[in-house]
Amino acid sequence: MINLKDIKNQFPIFKHQPGLVYLDSTATSLKPKIVIDKINEYYSEYSANVFRGIYPMSEKATAEFEETRGVVSKFINANNSREIIFTRNATESLNLLAYSLGRKIINPGDEIVTTIMEHHSNFVPWQVLAEEVGATFKIIDIDEDGNLEFKIQNSELLKQIITKKTKILTLTYVSNVLGTINPIKEIISTAKSINPNIIAIIDAAQAVPHLKIDVQELGADFIVFSSHKMLGPTGVGVLWGKEKILKDMYPFMYGGDMIDEVYVDRTTFKDVPHKFEAGTPAIGEVIAFKESIKFLEKIGMNNILEHEKKLTDFAINRLIDTFGQSIKIYGPKKIEDRGGIISFSFDKFHPHDIAQILADQGICVRAGHHCAMPLHTRLKVQATVRASFYIYNDEKDVEKLVEGLKKVKNILK
Amino acid sequence: MNIYQDIILDHYHHPHNQGRLIKPDKSGKVSNPLCGDKIEMMIDFEKNKVKEVKFHGEGCVISTASASMLTDFAKSKSKEELKKLNSKFIIKMLGIDLGMTRIKCAVLPLEALHKLL
Numbered sequence: 001m002i003n004l005k006d007i008k009n010q011f012p013i014f015k016h017q018p019g020l021v022y023l024d025s026t027a028t029s030l031k032p033k034i035v036i037d038k039i040n041e042y043y044s045e046y047s048a049n050v051f052r053g054i055y056p057m058s059e060k061a062t063a064e065f066e067e068t069r070g071v072v073s074k075f076i077n078a079n080n081s082r083e084i085i086f087t088r089n090a091t092e093s094l095n096l097l098a099y100s101l102g103r104k105i106i107n108p109g110d111e112i113v114t115t116i117m118e119h120h121s122n123f124v125p126w127q128v129l130a131e132e133v134g135a136t137f138k139i140i141d142i143d144e145d146g147n148l149e150f151k152i153q154n155s156e157l158l159k160q161i162i163t164k165k166t167k168i169l170t171l172t173y174v175s176n177v178l179g180t181i182n183p184i185k186e187i188i189s190t191a192k193s194i195n196p197n198i199i200a201i202i203d204a205a206q207a208v209p210h211l212k213i214d215v216q217e218l219g220a221d222f223i224v225f226s227s228h229k230m231l232g233p234t235g236v237g238v239l240w241g242k243e244k245i246l247k248d249m250y251p252f253m254y255g256g257d258m259i260d261e262v263y264v265d266r267t268t269f270k271d272v273p274h275k276f277e278a279g280t281p282a283i284g285e286v287i288a289f290k291e292s293i294k295f296l297e298k299i300g301m302n303n304i305l306e307h308e309k310k311l312t313d314f315a316i317n318r319l320i321d322t323f324g325q326s327i328k329i330y331g332p333k334k335i336e337d338r339g340g341i342i343s344f345s346f347d348k349f350h351p352h353d354i355a356q357i358l359a360d361q362g363i364c365v366r367a368g369h370h371c372a373m374p375l376h377t378r379l380k381v382q383a384t385v386r387a388s389f390y391i392y393n394d395e396k397d398v399e400k401l402v403e404g405l406k407k408v409k410n411i412l413k
Numbered sequence: 414m415n416i417y418q419d420i421i422l423d424h425y426h427h428p429h430n431q432g433r434l435i436k437p438d439k440s441g442k443v444s445n446p447l448c449g450d451k452i453e454m455m456i457d458f459e460k461n462k463v464k465e466v467k468f469h470g471e472g473c474v475i476s477t478a479s480a481s482m483l484t485d486f487a488k489s490k491s492k493e494e495l496k497k498l499n500s501k502f503i504i505k506m507l508g509i510d511l512g513m514t515r516i517k518c519a520v521l522p523l524e525a526l527h528k529l530l
Contacts, residue, residue, distance in 0.1 A: 350473035352448050352518060356416060368447055382449020382471070411417050412425075412474065 002299060002307045004394050010295075011392055012036065021363040021400045026176055026206060026341055026370075026388035028228045032295055035232060038288035050283055051257060051274075064287040069273070071290040075297070076223065077214040078240055085239040085246075085273040086286055090205040091121035093224035093239035094170075096276065097201060098125035100249040101222075102168065105199070108134035111166040115140040115148060116378050117175040120371045122203040126170060140171070142378065146178040146331040148187070162194045169200050173207035177372050177386065178331030179312070179341030181207075188219045199245065205229055209390070210308060210339055212301040215240055232292035233285035239276070246272045253278040304391055308340030311389045315342055315398045322402050326409075330379060340389035343370070346405060349412050351383040357411055358404045365401075416509050417474065425474045430484035432467045441528035442470075445521055450476050454484075454525040463487050463495070468525065473518050475511070480522035482506050492530045498523060 008014055010032045013022075022030060048058035050065045066081075073081040087093045102125075106112065112126045116139050130137035138161055141149040148171075150157040162169065169191050174181050188200045201222040204213060208223075209230035215223055222245075227236035251258060251269055255278040260268040269275045296304065313335045319327050319342075328345045332338045346354055355367035366386045369376045376382065387401060434440075437455035444451040452470040456463060466487050468480045486506065487495055500520045504511060511519055 350448070350450075352473045352475075352515070353417075356515065360415065369449075373446070383447075411422070 002303055002391060004392070007299070008392050010034070014392075017362075019362045021361075021397045021404075023387040023389065023393065023397060023401065024364045024366050025209075025229070025390035025393075026386065027366055028234070029209065029231050029390055030392060031233070032231055032292070034295060035288050035291045038291045039233060039284045042284035042287050047284070049280055061283060061287070065281075065283060068286050068290040071293050072238055072240075075213075075293050076208070076240060077216055079216070079243065082272050083240055083243050083246065085241070085276045086281055087224075087237035087239055087276075088235055088282070089228070089237035090203065090224045090226040091237070093237045094121050094201075094203065095125050096239060096252045097170075097222060097224075097241075098129050100252045100276070101199070101245070102126070102129045103133075104248070104250055105167055106130070106133050106135050109165065110135045111138055111163060112136070112168045112170070113138045113140065113161055113166055114169075115171045116142055117146075117148070117178060117180065117372065117375050118170075118172055119176050119203065119205070120373065122170055122172060122201075123374060126168070135167075136165075138166075139374075142178075142180075142375075145333055145337075146175070146180050147337060148180075148182055158190055159194055162191045162198065164195050166191075166195055166198055169198050170203070171201075172203040172205075173213075174204075174210070174339045174341070175331070175372075175375075176206050176341065177343045177370050177375055177384065179338040179343070180332050181211075181337060181339055184220070185218050192219070206339065206341070209296070210301075211305045221245060227285070227289045227292065230292055231295055232289040233282070235282035235285045236289050243272060246276075251275050251278070255279050299391060305339070307391065308389050309335055309338075311393060311395065311398065312338065312340050312342060314395055315387070315389075315401070318398055318402050319344070319405075323405065323409075327405075330384065340393075341386065342388070343384040343386045345381060345384055346408065347412075349408060351385045353412060354385050354405070354408050357408045358401070361400070361404050361407065363400060363404045416511065416515070418509060421474060421478045421507065421509065424478035424481040428468075428477055428481040430467050430481065431469055433469060434465060434467050437467075439529045441525055443521055443525040443528065445476075445517055448473065448518065450518060450521055452476065452480060452522055452525045454480075454522070454529060456526075456529045458492075461491050461493075462489055463492075464489075466526075468522065472521070475507070475515055475518040476521045479503060479507060479519045480525075483522045483526060487526060495526060496530050498526075 046057045046060040048061045050062045069081040199221045202220045204225045208225040222241040228234040258278040326347045330343045351367035434455040440455040442453045450472045454468045457465040466484045
């Protein structure tokens with residue numbers, strides 16, 4: 001069980017913003033003191049560059065930096081820490097893959113498969129790549145409930161989408177709009193049974209912060225996520241990939257730290273992971289990132305998911321009980337199929353007006369298409385309001401949201 | 414100051430000049446893909462001045478109120494006068510404080526009007 005009061009006390013923002021009702025963790029999470037302190041420690045005590053100096057401060061920074069790589073590796077059960085690459089965010093990790101892997105393996109006539117529920121960062125890089133190379137860009141649809149349209153048992157539909165020509169299958173673990181938790185393990189194994197050579201890429205930006213991930217059990221080839229959505233600092237993304245594939249890929253950016261030897265007529269590159277980490281990274285942020293993982297592990301990933309599901313179930317029921325037909329909640333009806341994200345339309349009110357009136361009451365939600373325009377077009381709606389939950393949210397936050405929406409109705413009616 | 418003043422809400426609930434013109438001299442559409450606001454504006458001129466202007470579309474409170482007030486203001490004004498209008502004018506016209514995000518909603522009708530001049 002989660003001790004909410006104890007958790008909230010560890011987030012300084014609640015002291016600075018009294019009465020804050022933060023329902024936008026899908027955009028970015030709040031940060032516990034232990035993470036902020038660790039950043040401060042690096043900048044105050046040993047703010048040297050990594051992999052360069054042979055003086056003690058630089059060695060300390062390098063050791064702390066590499067320790068995070070090990071913590072991340074263990075957290076997702078990677079084979080070894082060489083499979084962990086630090087980027088700026090999940091978006092950069094996906095662009096790295098489209099560039100360094102996509103441009104290596106995708107030929108004219110090949111197929112790249114994704115889904116209609118993707119964030120733009122897992123949609124546009126592949127769309128552009130397919131157009132550039134002359135490959136086919138295929139999109140898996142959703143059903144009326146917001147689940148991916150093929151049933152695993154009914155692999156006929158999947159066989160129409162996944163073929164021998166499919167080189168890459170890239171999809172999200174948890175939808176940042178619908179909250180749908182996709183059955184990733186089953187999808188990958190079905191796809192690979194049709195075509196064993198498929199490379200499976202999972203956008204786990206909305207999954208890793210909320211549920212236990214074991215990359216080996218999932219059967220994926222690549223997984224991406226961001227530190228800032230899981231209590232960690234901004235400016236740090238992760239790309240996990242199978243070492244064998246990573247070794248064959250093009251480097252992403254060229255420059256400092258990623259080279260082995262440079263001559264006038266040729267350059268050789270470092271091995272993974274450093275081959276993909278050009279230039280000075282976000283050192284303090286990477287160092288502090290491990291504190292957020294330790295924090296999450298202490299609470300327990302299963303407890304986190306259970307807490308969010310309970311709260312989501314409570315919130316959906318409260319919203320429907322209070323507002324009935326005038327509130328439309330998108331995504332799976334079964335709570336088992338979804339995480340702590342609720343996107344909705346309310347009466348005929350514009351999402352921006354709803355979010356603004358809630359903001360005036362200290363309630364932070366997101367309004368817009370949440371970087372998922374193809375999905376909103378599919379849902380036949382321009383924009384939605386999104387409330388999302390994390391470990392520091394409780395039923396009181398839900399009650400405030402309900403009260404806030406009553407006020408929206410009063411003002412705009 | 415609260416954005417949702419009575420006067421703003423009144424324009425939102427009962428927008429002035431909402432609708433279409435038959436065979437307008439000019440018409441133009443603008444949209445804000447971020448929030449899905451869409452406005453089409455239609456205009457008739459008499460010599461150099463605005464004779465009639467109407468708008469329709471989907472919008473939030475701010476863009477609807479702004480379109481309502483702006484079309485009121487535009488009538489019988491010359492093209493030159495209207496070309497000079499900028500976001501500062503819109504903020505003054507609405508009489509409310511707008512954050513960086515909502516300012517886009519407020520100036521959307523002005524973008525539509527400028528397309529017609």
